[in-house]
Amino acid sequence: MLKRRMLAASSAASLLLCGPVCAQAPAAAPPPAPAPAIAPAASPPSSAGGTAIALPTIEITAPKRLQPLHHPHIRVATRRRQPPTAPPPQTPEKRVAGANERFDEARRAMVAPAGANSYQLTQQALEALPQGTNTPLDKALLQVPGVSQDAAASGQLHVRNEHANLQYRINGIMLPDGVGAFGQIIDTGIVGSLALITGALPAQYGLRTAGVLDIQTKTDAFNNSGSVGVYGGSHGTIATSAEYGGTVGQTQYYVSGRYFGSSVGLENPTPAYNAIHDNTSQEKGFLYLSTVLDPTSRLTLISGIANGAYEIPNNPGQTPVYTPFGITSFDSALLNERQRELNQFNVLAYQKSAGD
Template identity: 40%
Template sequence: MLRLWFFPHPLSPAVLAAMTCLTPLAVAMAQGVAVDTPSTSTTPAQAGGNGLTQPSSAPETMTVTARLDRARLQLQPSTGATVHAFSRKALETIPGGDNAGLNSVLLQAPGVAQDSYGQIHVRGDHNEVQFRLDGVQLPEGMNVFGQTLMTRFADNLSLTTGALPVEYGFLQAGVVDITTKNGATNKGGNISVYGGARDYFFPSAQYGGQYGKWDYFLTADYVHDRVGIENTTPSFNAPHDLSNQYHFLGHLRYTVDENTRISLIAGVSNAQYQLPNIGGQPLFGDNYSSLLPHAPQSGDLNERQKEITDFGILSLQKDIGAFSLQTSVFSRYSSLGYSPDPNGGDLAYMGISQHAERSVMSTGAQSDVTWRVRPDHTIRFGFQVFAERNITKADATVFDARDQMVNIHTGNGRTGDIYGLYAQDEWRPLRNVTLNYGLRFDGVGEYTDEHQLSPRINVVWRAWKGATLHAGYSRYFTPPPFEVVGGTDLRQFATTSGAAPSGGSGTVRAERDHYFDAGIEQVLMPGWRVSFDAYYKLAHNLIDEGQFGAPIILSGFNYRRGQVNGYEFATSYDHGPLSLYGNMAWSRAIGKDITSAQFNFASGDLAYISQHWVHLDHDQRWTASAGGAYTFFYRTGHPTRLSATMVYGSGLRQDTDVPNGGVVPQYATFNMALVQSFRDLFHSPFFRTTQLRLDVTNLFDHPYMLRSGTGIGVGAPQYGLRRTILTGISQDF
């Protein structure tokens, strides 16, 4: 049993061939990843041919699917970057399996820190993580709590970090590339029911198939629980924390011929959340008890938030001799709505009660082309362009200077665009050296109008047997999030209880970085790998985000200067039914002088930060994760798999006598899973594998804090999930 393909670099074809748990198609597809990923021992030119080996009895459609899948991977190599790969078996082995959120999966990678609202921070950045489906980048959305993309939709996925090649733009702390399931390799259906503690109820279904040149895959689920948002107290159950979520994802493909394929991916997510309360909070003003005599206690507030996301991607993939291309058009609509306490609770405790709505509509195109000029030269070029429309509306109730209740309506809309062009050459000057260099031109015309020409270069050296060294430099340009708050709202709230802490309203600008990365990977013996990686980022106009006010809506701001640096160590071992992995990372992220959206901050904090370096609120010095799995009876029709994972964090930042001067307490959580599978349990050609599972989150019920409620741009306190026991049954057919 393979626990986790969780290495800084993909596996070599020789190691993959030895893993008998993989199907021939999975091996072939994984070989495609390996030859395309720079950190492996071979490049596409070094691999000695582009064909995939298939059993003579394999269906022709399977061969075509595998070849086109590999051709798509070759469009976007990661030469010189660090790739952490999660196979389908790895996703199933993590406690929760397909029921686990993507953030839970990504926390198993080095340098990924856990935060509230399901957020993750990769290598000391805030939310600069881009998501791709089959190589197509999705525009940013408004999601804060929800997981629009479901783990069960992924056939495999990878997290790429480091000095990225030029095809990756806009969000560059990490690239999460999801290879979606399809009907050719996932025929049949599955029905699952999962649930347990805290009213957790999670039914799901999926179905895939093939009809001639068409193949399709569909999955849908419904989530009902009382842990939608992190608890604001260390108690076992969170007050007022009900959530209901609906998700649907579908994939339809048509293979025109062996060199041409058209695909459509569509998704819908609808989520509604109650916001947990904090009891015993003081009123906003001394006289508010007389102004609002019927206001509820702070522990009885009824605040709610709703998030909706819809997206679609239409792609054409084509091979023409020495050229391979994929061109796509896509659209994403994302909205967020906040409803305050209907009995005036927000006004009593925060001085403002507002119905707030934001939405972003993004439409765009992406094209990537590979030109195999010579065996030692591969040229790649392409572009990305997004056209976006942002709408913000709010109806607020506040008290004016005479303690009279007044209503204020605010709203604005803005249309803008983001674009990027790139070209690069992957060159093999020596048999064991690969050089990838290129230029990228990016621009943004939204709240700010800026552009930049960015050079990038990476080198990979197979220095000795089993060793791969890599180093790179990348110039980055990161546009600001489009959902920033316009400063025109400030004047309307002046002299009211909803007035901003200060009056500055500088425009949020694009971040510009110099990024350096170097590392080494060594195969010590078959199945055992170790790696070390170091990075340093020097930023101008470093972008951070924070929650300001009751609606849990993140808004962006800039530090004039920023520095992020760190180190990562990872190791993994896989042999037969046993697999183990572990990693540890050290990071430091600091900034100086807030130069935009200053109205969100107290004047004293602004004055201090203008003269002193401060830790970013999401700066976590030490991050670690580890896991293991063993499959009993793995050669039989009734294997039993036992797995466990651990996540450690030294703590995010909190305020002391200086902003972000302290650290919340460190923590370590342990999760476990027991999965029993039965193949052909009902002795029926209709029913296939039956699976029973038991998952325990936070096995030792250790209360731990993610956020203390203080810090730059930090909202309410947030505590991690207490021990939760969940069970499930799924049936393949």
């Protein structure tokens, strides 16, 4: 009995000693962290000696601070204005070419085919022919509507069923009238473009009522360059050509030459593959000079030459029309008739522009 009371008094004394200390005001707690995660508190052991039950984890999230509205920054791209690029300075060759082009335009306007029909063949069209620029000029003209060819022995063309009566012009300058023959005086290789003008021709074209063949030389003929070509085929056909053009000072020049040879110069009168006595050799030359004297005047020289040698083809078994000296059995296959053609032309033209 005495032992229990002493234990009780000890317990009371412990409570009294703890009382003043526990009665003190608690110190101020520090502010909580922004978002701490509180670990689960351990439960005190049960007085009955049972197992402690863990409390659930409580997560405390700090309130998010309101962010200001974000407005995207718009960038305006500006480009500094560059001064206009100055054109490259013209070379002397281009200045001379521009001056000659103005003279050519003025000449074309002066002889414009008002009220007439014009059919044009460009350089690309001529190069697309089977023989290209090796095609004789009369054969190239057969591509134009209304043009037909006479027999090869005459070397003439029919324009709208008219015989001959065709005028030739080079860069607007009329060539002198020539005598029709087997060969062609003008080489197709110098042609940049050609136009056949037919119909009601103005008075400046003269009496050539069949048509006017207006030839323009190559536009790239004066760029200080040239070319050499070789062409060949059956019947011993061989053709060589050379051309060169350029600009010196105020003068443009262009020169060309061609040789042609074949064992079928005219036409074969027999059905045999090889003709009898029908060889030909032809040479052609062409020269064009144009000098700008001043901004309003120009001097032009056009010169050409064409030499052709032809054998007249034989047709065996023909009966002689004449029997001189009583000879009636002459073999027509042994005839030796030939024809040689020499053609030359020179034209000097002065062009002057007055006023506007």
